Every structure is written in structure tokens, then in C-alpha cells.
Amino acid sequence: MSPSLTLCILALIIVAIRLLKDALSAYVKRKKLVYPPGPSPVFLIGNILDLPTPDNAFSVYAEWSRKYQSGFVYASALGNDILIINSVEDAEELLERRAKIYSSRPVIPMINFIGWDYNFAFLPYGRFWRRHRRISQQHFRAEAIQAYSPVILRKLRDLLRQLLLDPANFEQHSKLLSISIPMELMYGYDVKSFEDPCVAAADGSIKSGSAFVVAGTTWISILPSLTKLPMPSWFPGATSWRMADMIRKLSKDAKTLPFDFAKANLYDGNPNTSLVSRFLVKKEEGTMPEDEDEVVQNVAATVYAAASDTKTIAATANFFYQMAVHKEMQEKAQEEIDRVVGLGRLPGFEDRPLLPYVEAIYREVLRFAPPVPLGVAHAAM
Incomplete structure (x- = not known):
């Protein structure tokens, strides 16, 4: 027997023992405590095969709430406790009024395995997370966002031009808008097409990585302890390891390529007003800590990842x-714009308070199909 095969067998035995230990511990704990109702768990793996994908999570959780006649539904996955909240009142009570208790994030081994650990939305509460929050609040509070208006308006007018020339591909034009705005705001990087290397790296990482994060879609996501094993290429299921290697490289490129572009621009004497460029200027002046590079890279990459998500793009579509479908609404909105703005220019942000009907359409679109219907799971601190 080859040394690599022996190592794999021993490692699998260790993982099996660990799973058995966790399962027995969860079983004993469940017997001692009273839990909300929920689907019956399977020995060793719990409810991991019952958990829905992100696409149908809302409907499955709502159905569980009706089936078990409870605003709280309990499930378990490989020893991890999951509490699903199906009541707005309960969610506000626990996640807003008691936020100091329930504002952390669960540890998801797959996040590190595929290189998504740059996304601070997945970070547990602590000093490192607070550094990310401080930078994001500095640059995305209401007053700061007003400074981004020129870039947003310029990109919106690019969209209008594309719609005029090629209306049939409106979805593609909308997607390009949603990724070009954060790329310019974060890095001063002007995206022209989906073939751009920065865009291709980020999109590839997000699309391919989603399957690993959702429990039950791959062997590694079912048994995250396997990520610690040295897996030879010939081993059954090793495709997941090779795919994870590719995603890690794409994730690294998505984080570093645009950051390096902004850095090169600054050193070439072409600074811009992007978040990264402003940080680099402060760093050169000595007013920013040297070890803040990673945090700024993470914040910028997280903003782009959120903007390029399909749910965000779906709001425009x-x-x-x-x-x-509602042409009468379109006609009323056009009449209001013509009356307030006139025919000699396009609307700007300064016109927003004078366009209540257009504002109502905007709010109704977000109400009817929220771009982010589900947030990242919370965990007790």
C-alpha cells in the first residue's frame, strides 16, 4: 500500500471518529434541552440533506414554519445548531434589540477553503471585524456617498447609451452597470466589458464558489473536516479539491488585481478619488497604519462582490x-420627469426631492423584489 493511500485512509478514519463524537455529543445535548420544532435529524449528519439552497430557502423555511406551526424552527447539521426565524417581530427582537448578543457570524470552514475569507460579511465579531466596519462606515455613510454622485451619473448615462444602441441586451447592460460603478468607486478602474480580467476573476470566484458554501452540494460541503486532508488527484471526489484550488486563485486575483492597478496608478502620478487610492495617499503621508492594507483590500473586494451578486442585478431587471408590464406607470413617470427636469438635460440627484412619483416607483421595485431577501447567518457571541 502506497504511503499516500495509507495517509488518506488514516485521515478518513480520524474524520469518521470526529463525526461520530460530534453526533453523539449533539444527541446527548438534544436529549437534555428543549428545542423548537423542526425536521427530524438523521444520525451523524443531522438535517444537512434537508437544508435548502439559497434559491429556494425562503419558500422552504416558510413551509417549515407553517408545517410546525412555529415562528422558530430548529435544524442541525453535523453538530451545528441552526435556528430559523420566520417572524419579523422575533427577528427584530433578537437581531436588532439584542444585537450585542447575536451579531457574530458562524464559522464556515468552506469560506477559508475557497479563499472567500476576504469578505468581511462572514467575519465573526471581534477586533478584526471592527477594523473593517470602521473603514466601511467612513466611506459609505450618507454624507460620504454624496461624493460618489458624479461617477454614478456618468455610469448611468453609459447605460442609457447602451440601451439606445442595443435594447435587446438590457440585462447584460444592467449587469455591466452594477459591476462598473463599484470598480470605479473602489479602485478608479474603468470596466468596459465582461472579458476584463478583474471582472472575470471575481465572477468566476462567486459563481463557482457558491456551490461550496451551500451545505450538501459537494462532499466537502457535507463534511468540511475533509478540507484538512491531503487529497491525491486520483482519489474519488478529488475534483472538488481541484475546483477549490481554482476558486482560491480566482478569489486572490479578484482581491489583488484591481488593488495593484490602483497602487500602480498612484505611483505613476495618476491618483484618483477611489477608496483604495485615498487610502494609499494617507499611507504615503503616514496617517494610516501600515497593517491596514489587508483590511482596505477586503472592504473594497467585499463591496464589489456584493454589487455583482445576481440578486442585486435582478433589482434593475x-x-x-x-x-x-405597467406602461401607464412608465408614462406618468416620464410626464413627471419632463415637467420637472425639462427636455434639455437628464435628471440628476438634485432633482430627486422633486420627483415623488419616480421615487415611489423606485421604492416599490425594491419592496416587490428585494435584492437581498436573506442575510448572512448570525451567531451568538
Whole structure:
């Protein structure tokens, strides 16, 4: 027997023992405590095969709430306790009024395995997370966002031009808008197409990595302890390890390529007003800690990842759909814009308070199909 095969067998035995230990511990704990109702767990793996994918999570959780007649539903996965809240009142009580207790994040081994640990939305509460929050609040509070208006308006006008020239591909134009705005705001990087290396790296990381994060879609996601094993290429299921290697490289490129672009621009004497460029200027002046590079890279990459998510893009697509279906709304909005703005220019942010009907359409689009219907799971601190 080869040394690599022996090592794999021993490692698998260790993982099996660990799973058995966790399962027995969870079984004993469940017998001692009273839990909310929920689907019956399977020995060793709990409810991991019952957990829905992100696409149908809302409907499955709502159905569980009706089936078990409870606003709280309990499930377990490989020894991890999961509490699903199906009541707005309960969610506000626990996640807002008691936020100091329930504002952390669960540890998801797959996040590190595929290189998504840059995304501070997954970070547990602590000093490192607070450093990310401080920078994001500095640059995304209401007053700071007003400074981004020129970039947003310029990109919106690019969208209008593309719609005029090629209306059939409105979804592609909308996606390009949603990724080009954060890339310019974060890095001063002007995205022209989806073939751009920075865009390709980020999109590839997000699309391929999603399957690993959702429990039950791959062997590694079912048994995250396997990520610690040295897996030879010939071993059954080793495709997941090779895929994870590729995603890690894409994640690294998505984080470092645009950051390096902003750094090169600054050193070439072409600074801009992007978040990264401003940070680098402060670093050169000695007013920013030397070890803040990683945090700034993480914040910038997280903003882009959130903006390029399909749910965010779907909000714009939903607007086009509603305008096509409800033409009377489109006509009223156009009449209001013509009356307030006139025919000699396009609307700007300064016109927003004078366009209540357009504002109502904007709010209804977000209400009807929220771009982020589910947040990242919370955990007790």
C-alpha cells in the first residue's frame, strides 16, 4: 500500500471518529434541552440533506414554519445548531434589540477553503471585524456617498447609451452597470466589458464558489473536516479539491488585481478619488497604519462582490419588467420627469426631492423584489 493511500485512509478514519463524537455529543445535548420544532435529524449528519439552497430557502423555511406551526424552527447539521426565524417581530427582537448578543457570524470552514475569507460579511465579531466596519462606515455613510454622485451619473448615462444602441441586451447592460460603478468607486478602474480580467476573476470566484458554501452540494460541503486532508488527484471526489484550488486563485486575483492597478496608478502620478487610492495617499503621508492594507483590500473586494451578486442585478431587471408590464406607470413617470427636469438635460440627484412619483416607483421595485431577501447567518457571541 502506497504511503499516500495509507495517509488518506488514516485521515478518513480520524474524520469518521470526529463525526461520530460530534453526533453523539449533539444527541446527548438534544436529549437534555428543549428545542423548537423542526425536521427530524438523521444520525451523524443531522438535517444537512434537508437544508435548502439559497434559491429556494425562503419558500422552504416558510413551509417549515407553517408545517410546525412555529415562528422558530430548529435544524442541525453535523453538530451545528441552526435556528430559523420566520417572524419579523422575533427577528427584530433578537437581531436588532439584542444585537450585542447575536451579531457574530458562524464559522464556515468552506469560506477559508475557497479563499472567500476576504469578505468581511462572514467575519465573526471581534477586533478584526471592527477594523473593517470602521473603514466601511467612513466611506459609505450618507454624507460620504454624496461624493460618489458624479461617477454614478456618468455610469448611468453609459447605460442609457447602451440601451439606445442595443435594447435587446438590457440585462447584460444592467449587469455591466452594477459591476462598473463599484470598480470605479473602489479602485478608479474603468470596466468596459465582461472579458476584463478583474471582472472575470471575481465572477468566476462567486459563481463557482457558491456551490461550496451551500451545505450538501459537494462532499466537502457535507463534511468540511475533509478540507484538512491531503487529497491525491486520483482519489474519488478529488475534483472538488481541484475546483477549490481554482476558486482560491480566482478569489486572490479578484482581491489583488484591481488593488495593484490602483497602487500602480498612484505611483505613476495618476491618483484618483477611489477608496483604495485615498487610502494609499494617507499611507504615503503616514496617517494610516501600515497593517491596514489587508483590511482596505477586503472592504473594497467585499463591496464589489456584493454589487455583482445576481440578486442585486435582478433589482434593475425587475424595474425594466415592471415598466414593460405597467406602461401607464412608465408614462406618468416620464410626464413627471419632463415637467420637472425639462427636455434639455437628464435628471440628476438634485432633482430627486422633486420627483415623488419616480421615487415611489423606485421604492416599490425594491419592496416587490428585494435584492437581498436573506442575510448572512448570525451567531451568538
